[in-house]
Amino acid sequence: MxxxxxxxxxxxxxxxxxxxxxxxxxxxxxxxxxxxxxxxxxxxxxxxxxxxxxxxxxxxxxxxxxxxxxxxxxxxxxxxxxxxxxxxxxxxxxxxxxxxxxxxxNTQQLIPAIEAALKRSAELQQLQRNESDLREAILRNREISVAVGIYMQRYAADEQAAFDAIRAFARFKSLKLANLASELVRESAGRDELIEAIFQHSRKLG
Structure with a gap:
């Protein structure tokens, strides 16, 4: 039922x-x-x-x-x-x-239309969720890209080295990469403690 x-x-x-x-x-x-x-x-x-x-x-x-x-x-x-x-x-x-x-x-005519509409509604809602997830992923990737760019400019690093340094620090601190990137971007115009900590951790790793 x-x-x-x-x-x-x-x-x-x-x-x-x-x-x-x-x-x-x-x-x-x-x-x-x-x-x-x-x-x-x-x-x-x-x-x-x-x-x-x-x-x-x-x-x-x-x-x-x-x-x-x-x-x-x-x-x-x-x-x-x-x-x-x-x-x-x-x-x-x-x-x-x-x-x-x-x-x-009558009900016998209505039920097939309801079931078809419910199925279509579920499909549309899934598409909306997928679209929302995609937008969020794009936003996260954009912030990661900006964070990598900030690191590259600050320490004259190439893109891969900058990404590896940020990712390694995120793992070291048990942080999500996207969250660390967001914080780095927010602090880029002010304090430098975070990006310096990432750089120093990268140097320790060799």
Missing amino acids: TQNKILVADDDPFTLTSITSGLSEAGYQVISAQDGRSAVRLGLRERPDLAILDIRMPGMTGIEAARELKERGRISTLFLSAYADREVVEVATREGALGYLVKPI
């Missing part, structure tokens, strides 16, 4: 009850809202795996709610609508919708 948490928002009580009951019976954890603002508030608090939003809701539309959930909570959306309006579908797609279903819809 799945433990995925699903947020369902629809201003039509019959549709809302029908969907939430069907999904609960299918094993999902279901939370529900009757308007867009409540959906955003509930979604940001409960952090569902997926939001199923009716597009035409009073006050805040489903598309506006989806935008808030995506930007503030990284919550993906599957849209419901009583209208197969091409323009609305295009807007929903631009907002990153993982699916668009036309009502009326």
Whole structure:
């Protein structure tokens, strides 16, 4: 039985009850809202795996709610609508919708769309994490490169010798290379104790 948490928002009580009951019976954890603002508030608090939003809701539309959930909570959306309006579908797609279903819809039709949306959402989140890790790695490498450059300039060392000296000192002090490089870069405009300590340690190693 799945433990995925699903947020369902629809201003039509019959549709809302029908969907939430069907999904609960299918094993999902279901939370529900009757308007867009409540959906955003509930979604940001409960952090569902997926939001199923009716597009035409009073006050805040489903598309506006989806935008808030995506930007503030990284919550993906599957849209419901009583209208197969091409323009609305295009807007929903631009907002990153993982699916668009036309009502009326029963649970048997909805579950395959939910499972496909959950799989796609997981893939997108993994891509975002990978991108974040890559940015962090680039930043760390940039600081290491700057630290190596500082050492090269200060002691007229070549790039490999400078890198080896900084890495050896990081191991000696049980520090992460990136953290040592960051500290060296921060101190480069002021005190020289750290870079001098790295140099002296390198000399001891021969």
